[in-house]
Amino acid sequence: MSSPQIVWLRRDLRMADNPALYAAASQGPVIAVYILDDETAGDRAYGGASRWWLHHSLNSLSRSFAKRNAKIILRRGDAIEELVKIAEETGAETIHANRHYEPWWRKAQGQLADKLDLQLYDGNYLLPPGYVTTGSGTPYKIYTPFSKATLEQLPPRDELPEPETLSSPDKWPASDNLEDWNLLPTSPNWATSIADFWDVGEDAAHERLEWWADEVGDYDDGRNLPSQDITSQMSPHLHWGEISPVQIYHRFKDKRSNGWQTYLKELIWRDYAQNVICQFPAYPKESYRDYDERTLWRNPNAGHLIEEDLRAWQRGQTGYPIVDAGMRQLWQTGWMHNRVRMIAASFLVKHLLIDWRHGERWFWDCLVDADYGNNGVNWQWISGTGVDSNMFSRIMAPLSQSEKFDAAAYVREYVPELADLSDKVIHDPEAHDCLPEGYPAKIIGHREARERALEAYRQSKG
Ligand SMILES: Cc1cc2nc3c(=O)[nH]c(=O)nc-3n(C[C@H](O)[C@H](O)[C@H](O)COP(=O)(O)OP(=O)(O)OC[C@H]3O[C@@H](n4cnc5c(N)ncnc54)[C@H](O)[C@@H]3O)c2cc1C
Structure with a gap:
């Protein structure tokens, strides 16, 4: 039997169109791992609302894995240390992960690659950050030319299906219980109205996409009107990787409507933002103008x-x-x-x-x-x-x-x-x-x- 393949999940909490999971599943038994690592992110540990979403998203994905007789192993602590430990415990030699571009993840990806065979994939953006450059090969700083150049480079890669099989390792490593992570607020529970507003998880993201397919035509006219419901409300699903922008792109076969054209430019804003933080990792903290x-x-x-x-x-x-x-x-x-x-x-x-x-x-x-x-x-x-x-x-x-x-x-x-x-x-x-x-x-x-x-x-x- 081939050695187990670790899939390091982060903000890519989906089964379908998940390049890391797909590649791992084709190479051996899969050990999917999610590590709650508040240290590595430093002052960017998840806030309260994110933790609420994460809890429900992990719950939902765990159910999908269970339907296929598979599991997500949950660990808490330093991501690299936990991954090394799991590799030692299971004999896994390779870790598969979709690339993430927050500076702490880029650093961790580099450090992990020095310790284990780390296979990285592009999964969460229309085009991989760093791919669209100016004629002289430098990254764009301004949205409009970035957007034009991106439109010239599209379509994105093909969409991947869910892995056909997820085979299990001989022995599962130990896992935390999600409930013990206390990601949900208790006293007070300020999240009741948030819970009423959202359905979380990959299935919910696809249901929303089907609803949106009927609405997108009105997006151009309606997106600025807060009293009407004419935006996709897809942002948390995209952020947590419950759906990929590549899946959204391929769902809309008729790309002629003004609504779709405008919507696509918003998805490109999302790609643009990652390109900016790749160039300026401290962007959410530092100003770049000459004001005093x-x-x-x-x-x-x-x-x-x-x-x-x-x-x-x-x-x-x-x-x-x-x-x-x-x-x-x-x-x-x-x-x-x-x-x-x-x-x-x-x-x-x-x-x-x-x-x-x-x-x-x-x-x-x-x-x-x-x-x-x-x-x-x-x-x-x-x-x-x-x-x-x-x-x-x-x-x-x-x-x-x-x-x-x-x-x-x-x-x-x-x-x-x-x-x-x-x-x-x-x-x-x-x-x-x-x-x-x-x-x-x-x-x-x-x-x-x-x-x-x-x-x-x-x-x-x-
Ligand atoms: C001050 C400020 C802070 C913001 N913070 C966030 C944030 O933390 N996370 C976040 O996802 N968006 C953020 N946005 C961008 C935008 O407001 C949200 O993405 C959008 O409102 C989400 O709703 P929607 O899914 O219905 O968007 P739609 O209008 O349906 O757009 C589709 C998708 O495109 C992307 N998108 C749309 N507008 C932008 C944009 N301006 N920049 C980057 N991506 C965009 C989102 O992924 C969104 O889901 C912020 C905007 C402002 C002005």
């Missing part, structure tokens, strides 16, 4: 009281209905509509002049799709501090955005204090003199905030 950030952000060390404003933003108590609806949607569902993510993020950074890193961290803890690349790249784009082109001085106006994108029903859903207000006044009840009891006045006026932000920007440019 000591004068740009309100700074607690300079006596500014930002704590209260930050808390009001986090809790959806800013007095700006669209911002508050978004922040409460985040808390209730672990997800936020993209247009509202932009408005809420811009509000924190520009209206409140709070360093974008505070927002990035809050999203990291609260999003079920919290992604090192996507989150960092989008926060930097909004705050105009990254290598991409959006400028700090472009300040979104939340009140008119709310009106323009018809967010009345969305606000009613997430800010019940405003539920009785008409479409005409709900975007800015204070200005219409109908602020309901229990809902705060604006934390700062729009014009005042805009002028303060532009002044801080001027100062920071020296």
Whole structure:
């Protein structure tokens, strides 16, 4: 019998189109392993919402393995040490893994390759990060040319089926119990409304894809309207690798609709973000512009009281209905509509002049799709501090955005204090003199905030 093959699972929690699993299964008995490694990620250990999703996703995938008389071995600790131990315990010589690009995983992949035969595969992106380059062979920094070049290189690789057989090793190594990892919140259990909102796992991702196949045609017109359900809500499934973008690409045979074309460009944003963190591994932490950030952000060390404003933003108590609806949607569902993510993020950074890193961290803890690349790249784009082109001085106006994108029903859903207000006044009840009891006045006026932000920007440019 050939020696067992270890499959190191991370954010690729699926059976089908999983290149590492597919290759391992064709070479011998499969020992799939998931290691909860909070140390290697350092300050990027998973936040609360991610841990909730991870629990359910592992549960779901374990059930799929069990149906095929196979198992996922769960271990907790340093990933490399655990993999070496499992290899020693089982006689496995080869580890198969899909590549991941977070800096800690890139480092770990390099270290593991020095100890064992590590076979790496490209699994989670349309095209492997690093593949699309400029004419002179350098990576792109800006989204638009990256996107054009990617479109020229598509289609992606072929989709892989589930492995035909998963044969078992002679002896299974020991495994933790998922319940003992305490990934789910208990006291209090803040995740009940998140659980109502989502179905987790590979099957759920494919059900959503089938639903989306009927809706994608309307995406171009509908994606900016938070009151309507016209985005795929596929981001956590993609982030955790319950489905791959390659599977999504091949599902849409008719690629002529404007909706699909626009949707594809969003999937390319996802590829782009990984390319950015490959070039700038500290991107979610470091700015790349020549602003003097000591004068740009309100700074607690300079006596500014930002704590209260930050808390009001986090809790959806800013007095700006669209911002508050978004922040409460985040808390209730672990997800936020993209247009509202932009408005809420811009509000924190520009209206409140709070360093974008505070927002990035809050999203990291609260999003079920919290992604090192996507989150960092989008926060930097909004705050105009990254290598991409959006400028700090472009300040979104939340009140008119709310009106323009018809967010009345969305606000009613997430800010019940405003539920009785008409479409005409709900975007800015204070200005219409109908602020309901229990809902705060604006934390700062729009014009005042805009002028303060532009002044801080001027100062920071020296
Ligand atoms: C401040 C801020 C923070 C964000 N943080 C994250 C994050 O941590 N994780 C995350 O997956 N997305 C993040 N996004 C991007 C985007 O908001 C979400 O991917 C999107 O809202 C997810 O909903 P959806 O699946 O319905 O997207 P759809 O509109 O249906 O798009 C399809 C897929 O494309 C990808 N995508 C869409 N927009 C973007 C984008 N701007 N950047 C990168 N990929 C994109 C996602 O994988 C998404 O599932 C952030 C955006 C902002 C403005």
